[in-house]
Amino acid sequence: MNTKSTCLAIVCSIALFSPGLLATAGQVGEASGDWWDIPYPEPFDASKIETTLQFIHVEGNRFVDEDGNTRTFHGVNISDPDKLERDGYWSKAHFQVIKSWGANLVRVPVHPIAWQGRGKEEYFKLLDQAVTWASELGLYLNIEWHGIGNLETGVFQHPMHYTTKQETYNFWRDVSFRYAGIPAVAFYELFNEPTTYRGQLGRISWAEWKAINEQMIGIIFAHDTKVIPLVGGFDWAYELRSVGEHPIDFEGIGYVSHPYPMKAPQPWEENWEEAFGNVADTYPLMAAEIGFMAADQPGAHIPVIADEEYGRRILAYFEKKGISWTAWCFDPDWPPQLISDWDYTPTIQGAFFRDYMLEKN
16 A cells, blocks of 8 residues: 555544544634534623522532522512513513512423424523523522423423423523523423323323433433423422432432412411421522412413412411422413503512511511
8 A cells, every 4th residue: 555545544543533624624723513413512601700608508408509508599480481582571680670579599390392493502591591691690590391291101281381391402402501500590491391181191100200301310410410400290389298208219309289279278387398398407498480360350370379378478488487488470471470561660569578578677
């Protein structure tokens, strides 16, 4: 074999083990733009963010900051960033008003239909803005995958929630890679409201749901060990009865309940304790959706109809148990509403939760 042939053979052999070599030879530092040269995944560029926020972690049944202080979170749910952007209200000013209400946590619901429709790259632009604004304003975020239904059967309550286990796993892989090491991104709520809808969406056992969540947590922790995954239980994320005997097999996580007023009969406190509150004795707990409204208000529906008595009692219960919470929803269109218009006029429940947050935070 002559020298020229030998050199060519060596280059070809190297290319077998370094497929990008020939593509970049002669254009060092320049990607060709072809599919095999597109970098993936891409992290969020945090170099321009200035923040005083500390990382939050789990110790026992508490959320704790870097100084060892217990942190109890009080905040609000916003509507989907895709909706807010379409309506013309996706802005730092929106977060500034939330901050002025005394909130220290914002729950960000990402609906599968919006993620699919806008596309990952475009949706990440919205989440990047949320991360930037929250970091600058001293707010923490809970990013959540807003499905309602049965991930095991793949049957969901409404087409807006249609997803798959594979898409859900990939969502958390992409999100956890992108926002690894960002203090403002404190929580990932893995799936909004698991439910069989009284059997209409098929069956799922706690063992199956536990395994699905452990897959998600494993993927997240492989990319980011500083974030806190949050796991919801059945009955639209209301009850956590199985956690006592069969907890999720990971440290550093929290659990979620959505204890709307009509989820339990009186006496509320006894039923709350049995359904989810006892979990807070061992693990940190986040009531990621709470809220109330009168029956004659726009959009009133089961299970949210109640008055301030519910608000007083559930916040007293949370305070006694050390439970964090975010009220639904900081949007005049999504009941139970915290604001009645885009001038940010508080509803009855909005004024109630705002006054509490201003006092506590």
